[in-house]
Structure formats: structure tokens, C-alpha cells
Amino acid sequence: MKLIIIDTACANLASLKFCLDRLGFNAKISRDLKDLENADKLFLPGVGTxxxxxxxxxxxxxxxxxxxxxxxxxxxxLGMQILGDFSEELDQETLGIIPFKTQKFELPKEYSLPHMGWNEVASSHPLF
Structure with missing residues (x-):
């Protein structure tokens, strides 16, 4: 199975690749259209705006x-956020694949953004 991590040039691409490698998949990081066209599944990561x-x-x-x-x-x-129509951060139109708008959080001062942490992924998930 060909897994391609789309190189947005604004993501921690190596962490995602290492995660997929540890799960037994041989993912490739690329922004080459031919690679994306030949992929079985695509990942769109992102960090930043x-x-x-x-x-x-x-x-x-x-x-x-x-x-x-x-x-x-x-x-x-951020890759999920740009699948929507619009991001309130810097008033940016996004890809418009899924009909939603990314809104800014209005949180009390005791909550910090962005969320920094790790979550678990299992290779038995249907995504893979």
C-alpha cells in the first residue's frame, strides 16, 4: 500500500512518517504530483497558520x-482545518472540501493553546 504524506512545508513531517513506519507502513513524504496520484492513501499534516x-x-x-x-x-x-471552507485565523479561504469554518477559540486564561501532547494510533484501525 502506498501511503503519501503531503509535504506542506509547514508540518512535523518526520514525526508522522516515524509513526507510520513504527506501525509497519512505508510512508513517503512528497509534494510531487505523480507520487500523490499513485498513492493509495494520503495524509495532510500541518502546523502553523x-x-x-x-x-x-x-x-x-x-x-x-x-x-x-x-x-x-x-x-x-492544521491539515484538517484547511479541509474546510475558511479559517478565522488571518481570514483565510481554505480548500473547501468539507463544509465547515475553523473558528478561533475563546477560552479562559487557564487553558493554553495550542494543545501540545501525544495521542495513540493503532494499526488495526480501518484507516490503514
């Missing part, structure tokens, strides 16, 4: 492919 991620994807000529692909696509963190 939606504006930077969208700018990078546009400069890599990947937005149309991502918007139109029928391949399974998992957005992680």
Missing part, C-alpha cells in the same frame, strides 16, 4: 489535486 499552508500548497500546484482527489485523505491538525 492556514494562510501559510494554503500559500505553500498553491505554490506547489497541489490545491486542485487535493480538492478533487477521490483517494482517502486524512487531515491532521
Amino acid at each position: 492556514a494562510a501559510k499552508a494554503m500559500s505553500n500548497l498553491e505554490s506547489f500546484n497541489l490545491t486542485n489535486f487535493i480538492k478533487n482527489t477521490k483517494k482517502p485523505l486524512l487531515g491532521i491538525c
Whole structure:
């Protein structure tokens, strides 16, 4: 199975690759359209602002492919946010694949953003 981690140039790509490798998958990090077209499943990670991620994807000529692909696509963190229509952070239009708007959190001071931590992933999950 060909797993491609889309290189947004604004994500911790190595951590995701190492995670997938530990689960027994041989994922590749790429922004090459041919790699994405030949993938069985795609991962769209991201860290930072939606504006930077969208700018990078546009400069890599990947937005149309991502918007139109029928391949399974998992957005992680900022990658999930840009699957929506719009991000309130810097008033950024995003990919518009899923109809939602990413809104800013209004939280009490005792809560910190962003959430920093690790969550568990199991290789038996249907995603894989």
C-alpha cells in the first residue's frame, strides 16, 4: 500500500512518517504530483497558520489535486482545518472540501493553546 504524506512545508513531517513506519507502513513524504496520484492513501499534516499552508500548497500546484482527489485523505491538525471552507485565523479561504469554518477559540486564561501532547494510533484501525 502506498501511503503519501503531503509535504506542506509547514508540518512535523518526520514525526508522522516515524509513526507510520513504527506501525509497519512505508510512508513517503512528497509534494510531487505523480507520487500523490499513485498513492493509495494520503495524509495532510500541518502546523502553523492556514494562510501559510494554503500559500505553500498553491505554490506547489497541489490545491486542485487535493480538492478533487477521490483517494482517502486524512487531515491532521492544521491539515484538517484547511479541509474546510475558511479559517478565522488571518481570514483565510481554505480548500473547501468539507463544509465547515475553523473558528478561533475563546477560552479562559487557564487553558493554553495550542494543545501540545501525544495521542495513540493503532494499526488495526480501518484507516490503514
